[in-house]
Amino acid sequence: SISIYKIMSQFKKINFHIFLNVIPEQSFLSELSDNILIKKVSSDFHNIRKNCLGVISSCGVETIYENFKLSLPMICIPSNSEQLFNAYDHERKIPGFLWTHQLNSDHIEWLINFNYSTEYLEKHINFCNYLKKKDILSTYIKNVI
Numbered sequence: 001s002i003s004i005y006k007i008m009s010q011f012k013k014i015n016f017h018i019f020l021n022v023i024p025e026q027s028f029l030s031e032l033s034d035n036i037l038i039k040k041v042s043s044d045f046h047n048i049r050k051n052c053l054g055v056i057s058s059c060g061v062e063t064i065y066e067n068f069k070l071s072l073p074m075i076c077i078p079s080n081s082e083q084l085f086n087a088y089d090h091e092r093k094i095p096g097f098l099w100t101h102q103l104n105s106d107h108i109e110w111l112i113n114f115n116y117s118t119e120y121l122e123k124h125i126n127f128c129n130y131l132k133k134k135d136i137l138s139t140y141i142k143n144v145i
Contacts, residue, residue, distance in 0.1 A: 003102075012034075014035060018038045049070065053072075054112075055067050055075075056077070057076055057077075059079075061090075073098075076098070094123070095123055098110065
């Protein structure tokens with residue numbers, strides 16, 4: 001929505017890379033601030049994300065885990081009921097995760113000034129170590145069955 005672009009345009013020293021499936025008309029783009037770059041969804045997202053301060057996205061569960069693995073704080077804006085469940089569930093489990101129905105400038109400030117607390121770093125390290133374990137899912141399934 002245009003309200004999100006207006007919020008982002010307040011932060012002139014931060015570049016926002018927005019990835020969309022469908023790019024809006026050029027006339028709309030000309031009204032945006034110079035710090036907002038709109039791109040078509042592509043592999044660029046993964047490269048750019050590795051060098052960013054944080055991520056704002058819908059609450060697709062894969063993206064949440066990918067961002068946490070990269071140690072990126074994130075704000076999620078759920079767009080359907082499944083994503084709302086993800087948001088509610090992950091806010092309790094993942095430090096550095098906020099969700100909202102309406103993005104505001106305080107959220108952007110939180111991303112910019114995110115505090116990598118001891119709790120955050122411990123959970124991040126534990127999560128990454130968990131991902132390194134071989135055959136953990138197949139072992140779990142075999143034990144349950």
